[in-house]
Amino acid sequence: MISRCERDAIGDAIRADARKLCISNDTVGWFLESATPRQLDAVAGMLAHEIAVRGRNRKARLLRKAAFPAVKSVADFDFADVRMPDGHTVEDMLSLDWVEKAQDYVFHGQTGRGKTHLAVALGMRCVERGLTVRYLPCAQLVLQLQRARDSGGLDTMYSDLAKADLLILDEFGYIPLDSDGARLLFQVISSSYESRSLILTTNIEFSKWGTVLADEKLAAAAVDRIVHxxxxVEFGGKSRRVEESLMLGNVKEG
Known part of the structure; x- marks a missing residue:
């Protein structure tokens, strides 16, 4: 038996060495040849625990980076009033294969139809897969881009956005942009083309994007890249917010 003091000293040494090491195959082979069954079980358990801890920590970092406005789940979403494009199913969407292929979605429908809910829920599924996601309302993104440009950090911000596997650009068209803001936002859309996936939520049909971006040619170029x-995905039905409104007395008592 070793004393508590000796055990603590050994523990400190193990912690210090563990922080330094990426264990080589030679060392693993040596250990497997020389270890007792109890030692094998102990080390296997330690490694499994470490992998689980790293997975949890990575997910927490990805969630913080994504900056979702709320926790949303696909399980809580009703697809009854969602019209998918021909030949494409809800299962295809949930598979997330389109993220690996740098493909995009435009979620179109009036306010309160669940566009943001589904976009965030898909983003959270991506995080569960270990993918990097960024959620940004368009108006907020444009303000951040303008501040970054004015402070000389625009290239850094574009580089940061480029690291995402999926960008969720929410509420496109809710606030019209001036030509300066439109050009900055277009650069995000253009640089994402065939590089990373976009989900863009909007209540504006393609033919009217020129009124949002203050430039018909810029709008045509943005649409061309996203459509390719x-x-x-069309969102119909009634406003979920109105149906669940406390003010209108539509929430059922539990």
Missing amino acids: HGRL
Whole structure:
């Protein structure tokens, strides 16, 4: 038996060495040849625990980076009033294969139809897969881009956005942009083309994007890039917010 003091000293040494090491195959082979069964079980358990801890920590980092406005789940979403494009199913969407292929979605429908809910829920599924996601309302993104440009950090911000596997650009068209803001936002859309996936939520049909971007040619170029590898999903039905409104007395008591 070793004393508590000796055990603590050994523990400190193990912690210090563990922080330094990426264990080589030679060392693993040596250990497997020389270890007792109890030692094998102990080390296997330690490694499994470490992998689980790293997975949890990575997921937490990805969630913080994504900056989702709320926790949303596909399980809580009703697809009854969602019209998928021909030949494309809800299962295809949930598979997330389109993220690996840098394909896009435009979620179109009036306010309160669940566009943001589904976009965030898909983003959270991506995080569960270990993918990097960024959620950004368009108006907020444009303000951040303008501040970055004015402070000389625009290239750094574009580089940061480029690291994402999926960008969720929410509420496109809710606030019209001036030509300066439109050009900055277009650069995000253009640089994402065939490089990373976009989900863009909007209540504006393609033919009216020129009124949002303050430039018909810029709008045409943005639509051209998104449509090439993208799919349009239509959200119908009634406003979920109105149906669940406390003010209108539509929430059922539990």
